[in-house]
Amino acid sequence: MNDLESKLSRTLNRAATQAPHAPGTLAGTVETRFRRRRRRSQALLAAAAVVVLAGGTSYALRGEDIRAVPATSATAAPVQARLTELPAPIEQVWPEAVRKTPAKLPDGRAYQARTFVDERTLLVTTEQRFEVADAVHAYDLDSGELRKIADVPVPEGTVLFASGFTIGADQVVWWTKLDDGRAQIWSAPLAGGEARIVTTHQVDGGGHESGLDGLAVAGDQVVFSINAGGVSAVPLGGGTAKPVEGGAGLHLLSWPWAGTVGMRGPEEPQFGTIRNLETGETSTALVRAGEKEMICGVTLCVGWAADGTTFQRLRDGSQEKSSPCEPSRFAPGRFCTTAVAADRRPLGVALYDTTTGRSADLGIRPQESSAPPVGKPGDPGVTGARPAVTMIETPHVEGDQPLLSYTVGDTRYVVDLRKIG
Amino acid sequence: MRRCNSFPAGLLWEVKQPTKGEKHVEPDSRFAEFVAERGDALLRYGYVLAGNPHDAADLVQEALVKLRAAWPRLRSKDNPESYARTTMARLHIATWRLRRREHLAWALPEGEHHDALPAGDERDLWQALAGLPRRQRAVVVLRYYEQLTDTEIAGVLGISRGTVRSQVSRALDKLRAALPPPDDRVPARHLHSDAGRGEAR
Missing domain, CATH: 1.10.10.10 (Winged helix-like DNA-binding domain superfamily/Winged helix DNA-binding domain)
Incomplete structure (x- = not known):
């Protein structure tokens, strides 16, 4: 080993001592995340043609003309917007949008809130075991009454359990996946009845790594996209799914919009270019050189700027500002959730309105922080004071979905984002 | 050397699929023990791989989720730590960015890691x-x-x-x-x- 190599070895071992400690909650976090992912598979990677222009970047769908985006420089000052103090509680900031209900159903069962049926009614699922739905219900928030819509079948060999619950044409629609790689799309009448299979669609060769990453009802059709890319449609009444024209390789964002999800690389945004599958109109978001991990919704994009701060702006590049919203795997809508932290400790979670800049405390508090550092014999770098890590789990807001629902202790918060003025 | 790398080449991509009818996997206390014992070491490795604590934490979490998925199928001769480390190295290379995609905020120190x-x-x-x-x-x-x-x-x-x-x-x-x-x-x-x-x- 020459001098540089010895120095490398020393430096790496010394640097390793600066790593944070694993929180005591790590195993539980991993378990939760593992189960969540089994149920709802993560969007996998789909490549798109990428063209880099001098000073700016433009993205185009495969096989499509490249649309140049002029390079412009950011006008906003590079100051990271951060919430360092808890804002006022959400029930004070947006009282009209918040309802608090018991975390459990009147009969004591736990449930998952899926979406709104109407202003006062939630579509909920009960579970036979953790994250495995056994029935879908309408839950009246005013009266507390629970009306069963349908049993949720779990066919032999199911590896991804009922996910993607959505409502359209008076039907509730969801999907599951079998271990042979076939996804099943189900529907049940909202008024109540039996679940039936709309279609069975081969997604991959098997396993629980991938499934559907978008599902919606459009008129009398069910439209969906798969993790590997590709938008298809099938009549709600049943049949064989057929590819939607112009939707090859794309992922459903919000019908009729679908786009590329990108490689999660430093340069390629998710949903940077989207296409309206009804009209063929495309929209390409502005990307500046050096920006990373950008993800867009139908109107808004968030990402990391070259200076290390997070920004938000409209797809066309206007209304750019520093934002406490961080890019995540969820396409941004008007609202985001973000951890509030001060002195490197999380204090809670806030709901942030990207339009007005207002924020509210969701009432969630951090999990217990990890135990003090304990060295493991034989590991390098067990000496030295390293900071412990505290974690806080935050609910997410997905695109322009109106429902944000989470529990704090015995209370379930149901936030109707449409009611925030 | 500190560890023994005894995993078979290609283990990551060759784990067998769940057997027909396999449904729910109950939490495994040995997995939790593994995380408790080796979490810090994996974070150190993630830190030198990624160069910053945020990506290190994400690498570790993502590798552990994959390990958790493979856990029931790992054979006794498989080394879970090697599996996790191999996963982390591959994830790091695969233009991989997962920052907070599960919305887990790690309150990590900023700017401290160079000081020492x-x-x-x-x-x-x-x-x-x-x-x-x-x-x-x-x-x-x-x-x-x-x-x-x-x-x-x-x-x-x-x-x-x-x-x-x-x-x-x-x-x-x-x-x-x-x-x-x-x-x-x-x-x-x-x-x-x-x-x-x-x-x-």
Whole structure:
């Protein structure tokens, strides 16, 4: 080993001592995340043609003309917007949008809130075991009454359990996946009845790594996209799914919009270019050189700027500002959730309105922080004071979905984002 | 060396699919024990791989989720730590960004991690490492932190031994060029040296 190599070895071992400690909650976090992912598979990677222009970047769908985006420089000052103090509680900031209900159903069962049926009614699922739905219900928030819509079948060999619950044409629609790689799309009448299979669609060769990453009802059709890319449609009444024209390789964002999800690389945004599958109109978001991990919704994009701060702006590049919203795997809508932290400790979670800049405390508090550092014999770098890590789990807001629902202790918060003025 | 790398090459991609009818996997206390015991070591490894605590935390979490999925199918001779480390190295290379995609905020210290590095050579070197492409950095970490042989590195990253050598060589060239004092410059041929490295341990 020459001098540089010895120095490398020393430096790496010394640097390793600066790593944070694993929180005591790590195993539980991993378990939760593992189960969540089994149920709802993560969007996998789909490549798109990428063209880099001098000073700016433009993205185009495969096989499509490249649309140049002029390079412009950011006008906003590079100051990271951060919430360092808890804002006022959400029930004070947006009282009209918040309802608090018991975390459990009147009969004591736990449930998952899926979406709104109407202003006062939630579509909920009960579970036979953790994250495995056994029935879908309408839950009246005013009266507390629970009306069963349908049993949720779990066919032999199911590896991804009922996910993607959505409502359209008076039907509730969801999907599951079998271990042979076939996804099943189900529907049940909202008024109540039996679940039936709309279609069975081969997604991959098997396993629980991938499934559907978008599902919606459009008129009398069910439209969906798969993790590997590709938008298809099938009549709600049943049949064989057929590819939607112009939707090859794309992922459903919000019908009729679908786009590329990108490689999660430093340069390629998710949903940077989207296409309206009804009209063929495309929209390409502005990307500046050096920006990373950008993800867009139908109107808004968030990402990391070259200076290390997070920004938000409209797809066309206007209304750019520093934002406490961080890019995540969820396409941004008007609202985001973000951890509030001060002195490197999380204090809670806030709901942030990207339009007005207002924020509210969701009432969630951090999990217990990890135990003090304990060295493991034989590991390098067990000496030295390293900071412990505290974690806080935050609910997410997905695109322009109106429902944000989470529990704090015995209370379930149901936030109707449409009611925030 | 600190650890034994006894996983079969390609383990990551060859775990068998769940058997027909397998449904729910109950939490396994041995998995929790593994995380409790090895979490810190994996974070240290993630930190030298990624160069910052945020990506290190994400790498560890993502690798552990994958390990958790494979856990019921790991055979007794499989080494879970090797599995996790191999996953982390591959994830790091695969233009992989997962920052907070599960919306788990890690309250991590900002700007502290350079402070305890001594000023001078090591600090310069640590900063120069940040300029390496991901694959080169991974190869350097596997060789000089994990102390793996080129054959082992090739197995972990799924690349040829020749590629490992050329990547190490380029990385060392870059690091040398990035370091301020030219005093310890050595002839380039020494950079390819495998002297002292057993190919089959």
